[in-house]
Amino acid sequence: MREVLEGSQAVAMAVARCRPGVVCAYPISPQTHIVEALSRMSRTGELTDCEYVNVESEFSAMSVSIGSSAAGSRTYTATASQGLLYMAEAVYNAAGMGLPIVMTVANRAIGAPINIWNDHSDSMAMRDAGWLQLFAMDNQEAADLHVIAFAVAEELGMPAMVCMDGFVLTHASDVVDVPSAEDIDAFLPPFRPLQSLDVENPATIGTMAGPESFTETKYLQHMRFLDAADVIASWSARFAERFGREAGGLVARFDPDTLDRSATAPPAKWDDVTVIAMGSVLGTLQAAIEPMRAAGAHVRLVGISAFRPFPTQALRDAVGASRNIVVVDRALELGAQGVLTSCVGGALVGTGSRIHSVVAGLGGRPILASSLTAVIQRAIDGDLRRLEFLDLKEGGVPAPSLGATEVSR
Amino acid sequence: MTTVHIPFMQTGTLAVGGRLLDLEERSVQSQADRPSSLTKGHRACQGCAEALAARWVMDTAVEESGGKLIVANATGCLEVFSTLYPESAWKPPWIHSLFANAAAVATGIASALRAQGRDDVRVLAQGGDGGTVDIGLAAVSGMFERNDDVLYVCYDNQGYMNTGVQRSSATPPTARTATTPAVGKAPGAPYGQGKSMPKIAMAHEIPYVATATVADLRDLESKVRTAMSMHGARYLHVLVPCPVGWGTSAAQSIALSRAAVESGIFPVLEARDGEIVATHPIRERVDVEEYLRPQARFAHLFKPGGEEGLERWRALAEANIRRFRLTEATP
Ligand SMILES: Cc1ncc(C[n+]2csc(CCOP(=O)(O)OP(=O)(O)O)c2C)c(N)n1
Ligand code: SF4
Ligand SMILES: [Mg+2]
Numbered sequence: 001m002r003e004v005l006e007g008s009q010a011v012a013m014a015v016a017r018c019r020p021g022v023v024c025a026y027p028i029s030p031q032t033h034i035v036e037a038l039s040r041m042s043r044t045g046e047l048t049d050c051e052y053v054n055v056e057s058e059f060s061a062m063s064v065s066i067g068s069s070a071a072g073s074r075t076y077t078a079t080a081s082q083g084l085l086y087m088a089e090a091v092y093n094a095a096g097m098g099l100p101i102v103m104t105v106a107n108r109a110i111g112a113p114i115n116i117w118n119d120h121s122d123s124m125a126m127r128d129a130g131w132l133q134l135f136a137m138d139n140q141e142a143a144d145l146h147v148i149a150f151a152v153a154e155e156l157g158m159p160a161m162v163c164m165d166g167f168v169l170t171h172a173s174d175v176v177d178v179p180s181a182e183d184i185d186a187f188l189p190p191f192r193p194l195q196s197l198d199v200e201n202p203a204t205i206g207t208m209a210g211p212e213s214f215t216e217t218k219y220l221q222h223m224r225f226l227d228a229a230d231v232i233a234s235w236s237a238r239f240a241e242r243f244g245r246e247a248g249g250l251v252a253r254f255d256p257d258t259l260d261r262s263a264t265a266p267p268a269k270w271d272d273v274t275v276i277a278m279g280s281v282l283g284t285l286q287a288a289i290e291p292m293r294a295a296g297a298h299v300r301l302v303g304i305s306a307f308r309p310f311p312t313q314a315l316r317d318a319v320g321a322s323r324n325i326v327v328v329d330r331a332l333e334l335g336a337q338g339v340l341t342s343c344v345g346g347a348l349v350g351t352g353s354r355i356h357s358v359v360a361g362l363g364g365r366p367i368l369a370s371s372l373t374a375v376i377q378r379a380i381d382g383d384l385r386r387l388e389f390l391d392l393k394e395g396g397v398p399a400p401s402l403g404a405t406e407v408s409r
Numbered sequence: 410m411t412t413v414h415i416p417f418m419q420t421g422t423l424a425v426g427g428r429l430l431d432l433e434e435r436s437v438q439s440q441a442d443r444p445s446s447l448t449k450g451h452r453a454c455q456g457c458a459e460a461l462a463a464r465w466v467m468d469t470a471v472e473e474s475g476g477k478l479i480v481a482n483a484t485g486c487l488e489v490f491s492t493l494y495p496e497s498a499w500k501p502p503w504i505h506s507l508f509a510n511a512a513a514v515a516t517g518i519a520s521a522l523r524a525q526g527r528d529d530v531r532v533l534a535q536g537g538d539g540g541t542v543d544i545g546l547a548a549v550s551g552m553f554e555r556n557d558d559v560l561y562v563c564y565d566n567q568g569y570m571n572t573g574v575q576r577s578s579a580t581p582p583t584a585r586t587a588t589t590p591a592v593g594k595a596p597g598a599p600y601g602q603g604k605s606m607p608k609i610a611m612a613h614e615i616p617y618v619a620t621a622t623v624a625d626l627r628d629l630e631s632k633v634r635t636a637m638s639m640h641g642a643r644y645l646h647v648l649v650p651c652p653v654g655w656g657t658s659a660a661q662s663i664a665l666s667r668a669a670v671e672s673g674i675f676p677v678l679e680a681r682d683g684e685i686v687a688t689h690p691i692r693e694r695v696d697v698e699e700y701l702r703p704q705a706r707f708a709h710l711f712k713p714g715g716e717e718g719l720e721r722w723r724a725l726a727e728a729n730i731r732r733f734r735l736t737e738a739t740p
Binding site for chain 2: 022024049050051054055057059064065066068069070071072089197199201202204205210
């Protein structure tokens, strides 16, 4: 049913319809509306056979999730920013133990300075934690990705983050068709854990591994991570077939002229500038590029849907013969460039591409279509630098008026 | 060579495994088909009271649950000496996640079991004093406050033994550890530090809190039984001498546990809903010296300048005896 929903409500409904056994979370903006909705559903009966656990910290939220997933229940949690870092140790642990927890990350900046608004620094800080990271470009995809995430995570025995831009998506209302419970029941197999804490078949989980076996353990985790690309692609294709719309996948391709999302869009050509981004900024880029295309500019758009595992081959295929690359990056690798830019650089190594990093929208700074148009035009003209900060205020920000400056005099 | 005199009690509750008692009164350990939940092959040091206590606790809990027990273990000696891949000394389903989160992992297991409608399976969490009193306190307190259906057992050897005997907030004043060396003006751990986890647990008014030692294993066993007969958050705090960290011989762990109780240093008690309902009365009071002198970590108390420290220990024992009425029999 198509209805106007806030992104968080749509996600909560989709999660509830995936029938989790345990939902455990600690509130932090901009994730709060999702977990508030789920806690309400656990009381109203919309969420049955599910324990909603209120805990005292994100560290415990992930730890409870580890316990419940290991005990064989489909498990969901959500967090953002400081919360994701607060649970970091347990985030790595869940992946190492192969527990298919699904977690929404309502992407938000990391302090100091404390900032509740959107960028991608939080999930980027966890990029090597061993979790799948699936990025939503709009609220429809955010809802759909949760269904795909449970399917993929549980088949692989690997946890998955669904990343959606804080406020920009979580708090924005849009027309969304949340898959019905019946459709999800038909699509998503019941959770059959690969290994669990079972009194009938006792197992020891979480042993210590010494130098003689640690490398092999990590190697196997790595190989499994590589397998994940095919599993994501396959579940996303099945989703598209069943629900009649694209969601997830490895990279998002866009029709050269309409800029609509299209899996069959051709690869970029040698004289194209290819803009690469992930998350909701893809929508702004659609709006910025469409008129440029109409005016004859050679620009293409490619979205990263699965940031982890990084879709090296799918990205190379979509970029095609294009060698002039602009990455719109929502997180900064201090002293280097955008985080996504580094990954794109790794994927395109040996292609001779010129890769420009445009760091944009840090801490919720609005990303204007007009600013993006100007940057892309400069890439076409060949005068975009290797690293630029979109709409950087020359001269910095105003000095603090009281306190600090007064005292230091 | 020093000789250590070990009295062997033939009958009564202190008898080893209670083999001389009537069948129904015997301990789990005296049965040929005991669960041996923490089985042979682990790497605990000789005389490790943590290993001994864990075995008794676990076997009793396994028996009380009809063999349906799931265990969450914090990082620490108990975890490291029992599960070096590819071996495991644990028979029940057992999970180790992190140092600070055993209580929360246990909550997760209990929540999953509830969601699955498995009210026949019970959950136990365990950790050292570091994993409980220090780094894991928030998770333990959260589990208590929510009254989750978990029995949490803390094996208190009064320090971070696994990492080489550093101070924890359960390390008593004056004790020498690797981070509170017995040098300088105030040797050993400072005064005024350390917290009582049983009191913190009682302040949460959870259904059951108890303390025990390996000097009275039958008492430990009966407390596990009591705890397992109840639901909600339950806490058991066991004093477990560590020969390595305390600087004692392996044969002294039981005797030291008894001296800790009989001197008033370690009150053995039971509390329900935040109220103390039973204390173990001191049988034959001994001076704190009997507890302190055999331990190398307190050697400086018996050198010139150590008198003040000894007096403070005596005062602590007095305070405990007064506060917990340890010389009076309770019902
Ligand atoms: C987050 C974290 N910090 C520190 C450590 C290192 N560490 C492992 S076990 C341990 C001490 C364990 O002490 P305790 O809980 O008292 O158990 P014991 O070994 O004494 O039985 C420490 C500090 C760790 N594993 N994880
Ligand atoms: S160091 Fe202490 S606690 Fe650890 S195994 Fe040895 S005796 Fe036991
Ligand atoms: Mg300890």
